[in-house]
Every structure is written in C-alpha cells, then in structure tokens.
Amino acid sequence: MKPPRVLCLLLLMLPLSAVAGVDAWIDDAMAPVTRALSALVFFEVPLFGARLPLVVLWLVAAALFFTLYFGFLNLRGLPHALRIVRGAYHDPEHTGEVTHFQALATAVSGTVGIGNIGGVAVAVSVGGPGAALWMIVAGLLGMSTKFVECTLGTLYRRENPDGSVSGGPMYYLERGFAEKGRAALGRWLGRFYALGIVIGCMGIGNMFQANQAYVQVVNVTGGFGGSWFGDKGWLFGLVLAALVALVIIGGIRSIARVTGKVVPFMALFYCAGALLILFMNREALPFAFHAMVDGAFNAPGMAGGALGVMVIGFQRAVFSNEAGIGSAAIAHSAVQTNDPVTEGYVSLLEPFIDTVIISTMTALVIITTLYYVPGFTEGMGGIEMTSRAFERNVAWSPYFIAVAGFLFAFSTMIAWSYYGLKGWTYLVGEGRAAEAGFKLVFCLFVVVGSSIQLGSILDFSDALVFLICVPNIIGLYLLAPVARRELARHDRKARRIAAERAPGSS
Template identity: 55%
Template sequence: MKKIILFTVLSLAFCNPLFAQSTAAADLSIDEKIDAAIAPTATFISDIIFYEISIAGVGIPLILVWLLAGAVFFTFYLSFINFRGFKYALDIVRGKYNQPGAPGEVSHFQALTAAVSGTVGLGNIAGVAIAISLGGPGATFWMIMAGLLGMSSKFVSCTLGVKYRDEHADGTVSGGPMHYLSKGLSEKGMAKAGKFLAAFFALMCIGGSLGAGNMFQINQATQQFVAVTGGEASFFAAGNAWIFGLIMSVLVGLVIIGGMKSIAQVTEKVVPLMCGIYILAALVVLGANLSAIPAAFAAIFEGAFTASALGGGLVGVMIQGLRRGLFSNEAGIGSASIAHSAVKTNVPVTEGFVASLEPFIDTVIVCTMTALVIVVTGSYKMDIGDGIALTSASFATVISWFPMVLAGAVILFAFSTMITWSYYGLKSWTYLFGNNRAADVSFKVLFCIFIVLGAPMKLNSVVAFSDAMLFAMSIPNMVGLYILAPTVKREMQAFLAYARSSKKQPLTEQAVEAAQV
C-alpha cells in the first residue's frame, strides 16, 4: 500500500504546477510551467528511445528498425502465418472454435474489438495525413506493408499473452508481456532477466497509459470539441476545458469500474460503429472520385519505388510509410496482448490468430482508406496543413459537413482508446503493486484524474515523454518474443494439424496435441 501511495503522489506531482514553480518564471501559465519542468527529462529520454541513424540523408529511428526487424523475422520464421492463418482467424472470431467453460472473461470478438480500440484512432486520421504530406502517395504502400508484417508480431505476442496469463479466483485473468517475460524466460533459465524485463515493461506501460493513452487522447478530443462548438469563442475554450475533461472522466470511470468485461461490452459496440461510419464516408468520397482512383493507385505504386518521392527520395518515402504503419498498429510493443489475454480459451494460439487481424483492420483497411481519400482528392498537394486538418479537408471536398462527423469520430476514438489503455495500465500497475482492491481502485482514480488534467493542457514535453515510454515497451517485449518464438511455433503447428484433421474432436489442449502426433 505504501508503494501505491508513493507512486500516486509522484504521478500527481508530475502534473502539479507547484512542481514546476522553481523551474519557470512566475508569469508563465500553468501549462508552460509544467512543460518547462518536464522538458529536460522528456528530451533526454526521447532522444534515447528515438535515436536516429542516417541513411541516404534520411534519419531513421532505431526503434523503428527494431520493430520492423521483428515483424520481418516472425513472418519468415512462422512461414507467413499472417497470410496462411487469415481464414482460421476469421473462423475463430465467428465462433467456430469456441470452447464453452474455458477460462477467461471475454469472447474472441470482444477481445479483438478491445485491442483494436486501443490502436484505431488519431494515428489513422492524423498520422496517415502526416505520412503522405512528408512522403507523398507512395507512403501508403509502405504503410500497408507495415500492417501485413505487423500481423506476425501480434500473432506471437498475443499467443504468449494467453499462454502465460494468471487466472484469479474471482474468474478474472491478468496477462501480457509482464507475465510471459517473467514466466517464459524463467522456463528458459533466465529468471532474473525475465523479472527485470517484466518490471521495466510494466513501468513503461503505466507511463504510456497515463500519457499517450490518456492525456494526449483527451487533449486532442478537447481541441476537436472546442473547434466544433465555437472555436476560440467557445465556452470550453475560455478556461473551461477542464469541464469537458471532467465529463469524459466520469464517462470513462463508469466503464472502467466494471473491469475488462465492461470495457469489452462497450468496445464491441463502439469500434464497429465508428469504423463503419468512417469507412462508409471514405467510400462516398471515393465513389464521387471514381475516375481518379486508377491514377491514385498508380501514384501510390510509382511513389513507393521512385527516388523522386518526397521526404528524402525512396528511403524517405519508405521510412514515412513504415513508421506511420508500425506506430499506428503498435505491433511489437506488446500492449495488445494484455487485452487479448482475457479471452475465453484454453488453446492460447487461437487468440494469436485473432490478434493477427488487428494490424490488418487498423493499417491495411482504415489507414489505407484515409490515404486513398487524401490522394484521390489531391488535397495533399494543397497548402492545407497536415494531420487532422488535411484529412478533414479531404473528406469535406465531397461531404461538406464531414468535419462535424470527424470531430465526433475523434472523440469516440479517444474515448475507446482511453478505456482500453486504462486496462493496460491497470494490469501493469497491479503486476507491480499486487492484484488487490487497493491497487485496482488507486489506479482507476489516478487515471480519471489525469483525464481532467490533460484536457486543458498543451504539454509538448509530456507527449514526447509518454511517447518515448510507449515505444520503450517494445525493447523488453521484442527480446521476449525472440526467445519464446519456438514455443509459439510449436503451438501454431499443433493447432494447424488439428484444424486440418479429418477426425475433429472438440477443441482442447489435448485434442490439439494429439492431432500433431
């Protein structure tokens, strides 16, 4: 309990203006004081995590190489399971391999929507526009490649998340990199290394959940809400943005208080709805620009392989696409396996198949639809800006009122991302401080407080710091995935043998093992 209180006090101090008083002039705003206090630490950590090497005059973050190398390795090591397993993934989501009475809290579909809600969001709206602004239409091709390769990383991570999860007496479960790093590496004779990597991941995940999964999300949602309710003249813009944060905090609190089951019940409705509306709007825009689609695909493929591409030539366009693709679907970071580990199954690899659909939905479908809209409308050639502004302007060329819909989508994306990341942070928090009521309640309260704090703030350093922590999660996670990949491969081969068997038995661990013999 003392550890929880200490961590909570330090976390609140992180966003307390008194904490920043000594490092900023008295006439600075609260936001500026906090930003000034955190800037040195944020810059130092961000510079380490996003350290760049130069290739053909283009800076390439090593963390991107780390994630991409893993995605490529797992794709080849598992014999392109991202493609071969697609049919099985759809069958499992549809319930073909359901196991009545299996341990867990949510269905395969609910686990998938919960995880997708943590990735589908601002990266699909603003991130894609930034990639095309910097790398041209060709960046779209490399985003798609990042999504396809990322499917393999998600397959490995989420299989391990279920395999090494903890099942509690009340029926709840806890899984994710913290557990497969500590347990899995212990099985390999690396217990001390596993515990250290697990604790490091959990600490980074808490920081990522409070920053990138919370404050950044509510801040962007608040800005969009202010924009559609009067801009600078809006009631919420006049020093009252915290009220919007408070409202969102209450809504988030009402959902997360019920745990993973409650989160999954919301995401299974919200995620298909918001993705459906967004894709439908994209199809309307594409339909209105039907004659421009062939030229758009030509521009995408030509731009992907020509040195005349924007942003540093061929290397530049490749990096922009891969970076936005991998950063959008978070393949290799390990966060999604925390949600997937709550699934009802006693055959872990089934959820690996389901999880592989996540980058496909996030990057190959949603990101590609955004990219096509921007390319066919030609908006990226105009001086509109980048990010949400460019995406909004592209849709508005056909649907004049779409900026209002986009604002609503951003708020829904932010809401669903927050409730999912609250679960990621909670499981990391309870891993460090114990799976008890005090730890559970303290984190949920802390998370809701950060929503209120994040709404009015303009904290560039906080965002940089939280982003660094988010991607720092991939360092211990990928180490564990490499070491435990043979375990995943054995389970994959066993399931495939079972699935192809002519004598089908009910899906159990024993039936899967027997089919491989």
Template identity: 45%
Template sequence: MLKKLALFTMIFSPLLGTSQEKGLDEVINEEFMPIATWWENLVLTSVPIAGYNIPFVLILLVFGATLFTVYFGFPAISKFKLAINTVRGKYDEIDHHSVEKSELNIIDGDLVDTIKDESKEGEVSHFQALATAVSGTVGLGNIAGVAVAIAVGGPGATFWMIVCGLIGMSTKMVECTLGVKYRDVGEDGTVYGGPMYYLKRGLESQNMAVFGKVLAGIFAILCVGASFGGGNAFQSNQAAVQIVSMLGLAGGASGFIIGVIMAILVGIVIIGGIKRIAKITEKIVPFMAIIYVIAALIIIFSNFQHIGSAFELIFKGAFTPMAGLGGVLGVIIVGFQRAAFSNEAGAGSAAIAHSAVKTKYPASEGVVALLEPFIDTVVICTMTALVIIFFNMDVGAFDYGNSQNSAVLINATGEYIGGVDLTSMAFDSVLPGFSYILTIAIILFAFSTMISWSYYGLQSWKYLFGRGKTADILYKLLFLVFVVIGASATLDAVIKFSDAMILALVFPNMIGLVLLFPKVKEEINRYVKDIKTIKVK
C-alpha cells in the same frame, strides 16, 4: 507495496501540486518539456545507415516482424482464413469442450491437482478481445497519423504503411499467443496477462529467470507511462480540441470542463473492469468503424475514376519519391514509423487484452490477433490515405515533404493545415458537413482508446504494486486526472513523451519475442492439428 506506490506517485506529483499556481498548459510545458525532449531523444536514438539516421527502435521492429513473417510462412496470407473462422466461432466446439487436465500446464510446471480446463479461464470471447484490442489501436493515428505520413513522405508513404501492417500481423500473432500461454489466473478467476507475464514466466522456463524479471519490470513501468500519455492524455486532448472547434468555444477553461466530463464518463466504464470494457468496446468499435468506413467508401466510389491514378501515385511515390523527400529510404522510414504508431505491433500492449480471452488454445487467440493490424493499417489507414490523395490530386495544392512542420501540408493560399484538419477538409470536400460527424467519430475513437489503455495500464500497475484494492483505486484516480490534464493542456511536451513511451515498449517486448517465438510454433501446430481432428469427425 505502499512504499512503492508512494514513490511512483511522487513521479507525477508536480502536475498536481503546481496546477493551482499556474495554468495546466504552462505546468505541462515547463515541467515536462525538458524531460519529454530527453526521453524522445533517448528512445529514438538513431543509427546511421546509408546516409540516413534511422531510429534503432524502428530497426528492431522491422527485424522482428520480418523474422516472424518468414518463419511462420507469411501468416497474413496463410492464416487469414483460420483467423476469420476462429473469430466467427467455427471452432468453439474444440475450444470449449470439457477437459480434466491440460498437458500445456504440466509442461509449464503447474501442480497436477491445480490443473483444470483452460477454456474456463478467461473473461471475454474472441470477438470481445479483438474489439478491445482494436479499440486501443484504431484511433486518431488512423485519422491524423495518415495525414502526417502523407505530408512528410508523400503518397508513397502509404505503400510502406501497408507493408508494415502486413508484416506486423505476424508480430501480433506471436505476442498474443504468448500472452495467453503464460497468463496468470487469480483465485477469483480474474485473468492477468501481457508481456510482463510472458517475459517473466516464459524466460524463466528457458533458465533466464533474472533477465525475464528485469524485462518484465521495465515493460510494466513503461506501459503505465504509456497509458497515462499516448493512451490517455493525447486522446483526451485531441477530442477536446475537436469539440472546442466544432462548438466554437473560447476561453481557457473549455478544455478543463470537457476533460472533467470525459473523466466522469471514462471513470464509469473503467470501474467495471475488463468485462465492462469489453461490452462497451464491442459496441463502440464496430459502430465507429462502420461510420468512418462508409464515409470513406462513399468518397472513394465517388472518385472511382481516379482510383487507378491514386494507386499509381502510391506505388510510384514508394520507389521514386517526389523531390525533397530524401529518397526511397526516407519514405520507408516515414511509412513504417507512422504504421508502428498506429497499430502498435511489437509494443505488446494488445496482448494484455487478448490474454483475457476464454480459450484453452493460446494459438487460437494468436491467429485472431493478426487481424488487428490488417483492420487498423491495411484497411482503415489505406482508406484515409485515398481520401486525402483524392482531395489533393486534381488541384496539386499541397507541397509534400514540407520541412517547416512535419504535421502539416501547405494549401494553395499558403496556409498551414494540421493533420486532423486536413482529413476533415478532405471528407468535407465530398460530404459537406461531415466534419461534424467526423468529430463524433474522433470522440468515440478517443474514448474507446482511453478505456482500453486504462486496462493495459492497470494490469501493468497491478504487476508492479500488487492486486489489492488500494493499488487499483489509486491507478484509476491517476488515470482520470490525466484525462483532465490532457484535455486542458497544450501537447507540445505530451506528444513527445507519450509517443516515445509507446515506442519504448518495443525494446523489452521485442527482445522477449525473439527469444520465445519457437513456443508459438508449437502452439499453432497443436491448434491446427486438433482442428483437423474435429473436422474428420
């Protein structure tokens, strides 16, 4: 194990070794820009279709999500009520009653004398698991990502983001059901789950053991990288930028100091493990969501007379896009890609958190998980989009689809506005001074995302290097180092690397989902059948 750890550490050693000689921003850009650019080009390899170069990973995402949506009878609608009731604990009576033996484990090949009540395995409740997973997806993508989508694809991109969120609910249900079904429980009761386990154990049960191990290993490596990048460095950087802007700080050390403070706070939380993370996120997620949603609703209702016009722009732009956007397919690509970045449906990351739930029915957590893209994309992203559209609607100040920079809009004076700044300006236009509150919300989003992704990365790290304390401590130290690096550095290279790394998770994960999704049908039928039995009583 130590040899593996040493080899893995060498990959990231240039960051630590050269930071003494140059500024961290220079180190990041010089060392990682060529690698990040190559990696981005590899992951986003395009396939020419109807005159458009469509990233193959996006095709894989849409194909899988559509397949699951049709196969499971549009669960975004048919299973929505079941999901709400499960989160509320309405079916806890059947989920946690005493059971001596589990037929599920017999099927999976467990020894008879080791079979026990599955409901005793797990560490968190349905709500805590949902809160932890939502905190890993609801974040800066909902604030800045929506602005980017509208900047590049116009208001019509919002429609396709919603569509992607709705079909992504099916993907989340599949991957999180499998996460619980094939999870591993340590001797001390600690749960280890996620794609690396259902890829290995699930495909092994279908006589594809070698293929399963390969996919699981690839996923684990990519997930560790994603936790350092998109789940960490990107978050700390954006939070630091907002703090520096709000406080009017100057000097090259500002980001570094903020990064150190954030690393200390994150370190305090992640040392506690998933139980501590769940307790923190179940408080942070509702709090930050409520603040953001209330502000968005205030703006939406203050522009109530424009709601019809806003949705008209969204629907019209979805099928008859404005000039310069490259046609309907171009808008679809923008909307789907931004939604995929936001809710991570298909990446498999959320299944790691959902695997830790206390339940003996894998499908119970699967239906809970389908709420995640709904909350993240259908609700919060749509609210953000409406706020931005209202801000632009009357004055027509923005040139949608500007080709100079995909992350900005042009205002009436010809100045370029970044995605986060655009959202901040839109809120400030109705709620003066709200940019300060928004900054706090951004910090909370970033913090909760980092602690959730630290758990995702740690589970993958343990899968690769074992569950010893040495491996545990080394990962957490590296993770905290990347908090500081992200806050200190410019993110030209980091954005390319981290975004591509998260999307890369789709390749091994979606292949496994397509091979294993019939197992999910069995679990859903078992759960629904038992619920009906209890109701009769």
C-alpha cells in the same frame, strides 16, 4: 483510498489560472529529460540518403523475421482467424473473461485512434502517396508480430483466485525467461515493461486522447475564439472522465461489452464516410493507385528517394498498430480459451483492420483529393488535412470527423486504462484497493489532459512506450520456438476436428 480522493478534490478546486501556471512549470522541468529520452529512443542513423529511426528498424525487422519464421501465417491464417472470431473453438467453460470477438474489439479500440485520421494524412503529405503503400506492407508484416505477442500473452497469463486473468508482456517475459534459466533477468524486464506501460497509458493512452477529443469539439463549435467550450477544457474533461469511469469501473468485462459495440460502429461509421468520399472521387482512384506504386519505388524529390518514403510509411504503420509494443497482448490474454494459439490467430485481424483498412481509407481520401487540388495539404495539421479532404465533397464533414475523432479517442482511452491497470497490478499486486486507486488517478488525468497542455509529459510517455518494445521484442525472439510449438499443436487439433466434422466421417 482517502489520500487520492482528497487530492482529486483539491486539484479540482484549484483555479484554472493556477493549474495553467503548473502546466508551464512542469513542461519546463520535464523538457530536458524528455529531450534526452526521445533522442535515445528515436535515434536516427543515415542510410542511403535517408534518416532511419532505429526503433522503427527494430520493429520492422522483427515483423519481417516472424513473417518468414511462421511461413507467412499473417496471410494464410486470415480465414482461420475469421472462423475463430465467429465462434469456432469458443467454450464458456474455458479459463478467461471475454470472447474472442470482445478481446479483438478491445485491442482494436486501443490501436485505432487519432493517428488513423491525422497521422496518416501527415505521412502522405510528407512522404507522398508512396508512403501509403509502404504503410500497408508494414501493416501486413506487423500481423506476424501480433500473432507471437498474443499467443505468448495468453499462454503465460496468470489466473487469479477470483477467476480473473492477467497477461501480457510482463508475464511472458518473467515466466518465459525463467523457463530458459534467466529468471532474474525476466523479472527485471517484466517490471521495466510494466512501469513503462503504466506511465505510457497516462500520456499516449489518456491525456493526448482527451486533449485531441476536446480540440475537435472546440473546432466544430466555433474555435477557441468563439466556442462556448473554448475556455472550459476542465468541464469537458469532467464529462469525458465520467464517461470513461462508467466503463472502466466494471473491469475488462465491462470494457469488452462497450468496445464490442463501439468499435464495430466507429469502424463502419468512418469507413462508410471514407467510401462515400472515394465514390465521389472515383475518377481519381486510378491516379491514386498509380501514385502509390510509383511513389513507393520512384521518389526523386524525396530525401533518400524511395527509401525515405519507405521509412515514413513504415513509421506510420508501427506507430499506428503498435505491433511489437506488446500492449495489445494484455487485452487479448483476457480471452476465454485453453488454446492460446486461437487468440494468436485472432490478433492477426487487428493490424489488418487498423492499418490495411482504416488507415488506407484515410490515405486514399487524401491522395484522391490531391488529384483535384494539388498541394492542398500545405500548412495544415493532420486532422485538418483529412477534414478538408472530406469537406471538399461534403460540407458538413468537419462534424463527421469530430464525431469519428471523439469515438476513436474515447475507445483508445478505455482500452489503455486496462493496459495500465494490468501493468500497475503486476507491480503492486492484485487487489480492489490497487485497482480502484489506479482507475481514480486515470480519470483525474483525463481532466488534466483536457484542461492544460503538457507537451513534455506527452512526449516523454510516447518515447517510453516505444522504449519498452526493446525488451518485448527480445522476449519474442527468445520465445518464438514456444509459439511455433503451440501453433503445430493447434493445427493438428484443427485438422482432427475438421476431419471429424467432414461429411461421411464416422
């Protein structure tokens, strides 16, 4: 533990100007590697006049396959999922560390982030209102992928001697492939996935979130030219790192307790604000719904027409809810249950909350504002678009968006710290020293993300996170029959319990 602590102290003692110089040097050094990886991961192919990123096609095709394979469980399973979240089937004596609701809250905190505020606005600005409809469709399809991931993550998780559990794609890749006689391949894919999630958590799940939270605070306190925080990113990072440390130091139980309170609050907080704006824009709602449907199937001014709009909507959805990435299965697998399918059902709610509800709220706010101020999105960044749309009705909305953005970023960071931790312990082994070292480094990266710009590093981690969807989806295809077997077993049990509870049963 001494070397990381010494390193941390030395870095914090460095002058900010020296750190800024390191920023430029790292960016220049990483740029060629990042460009090469991004070109591979986000390779685009021309299709009917549109350019389709293969990674998006890979994820959406899997979501469509699993939706059909499980007979539209993504829709018919929602009532059962709600019953499980409310406490049905919960038994504190079962293996695991958190309740179904806490596991869901932790996973939702990892997916609901800055992209729900800014990324959706960009998708609507570029692809038009029709992109929002395809985003919803992709979100509904992604629910099926989440079901398979989280069922398998819970089924193949490892029980540790101290009573904790470790699960996720690395475990079902290793153990599931071993059952199929491909043990060596499974171990290799599991390690590749674990390494990817460790690196990815430091970028997309940490530095990017810290930087965006800092930028929001600066913007609402006078901007970089007038805010007291304008040149104090390091101080903001230290405070944010301390808040993160207070949560993650206690492990998944502590994270789940916090997300169980923060996630419902932040979701209701943001949705209440969006509903207020939509109520004030109620005259424009018929226009918004018509524009979404018409734009989804008829977009003559868009490159690739309707297909181009579909690509943008699908891309925003898969980037937002991360269905197929496998990260959420790490959080869901910590649940207290001896029936893995119960958590598969619960995971259906995650893309529904993230994409179908929260992202759609943002899209409707943007589209209804376009009714009153056509073209208002031109020349603006994503979060700025959403902030301006809110501000048209309520003058103090930038503060509201800043608070929402901070909560979204903070919750994402604490969830991704757990994802990265489980990837790390998969690689180096379980132990207090390994966990403490990882958490210390994670908090250090919070300070780095708030203080300096590391565009190449962030782009590299972003590409790597989507690269690991390749082995994950391969594993899901291979193990889908296992998930369907577990589903049939659970459904028989559920019918038996329902019959026993029915009035008049003996």
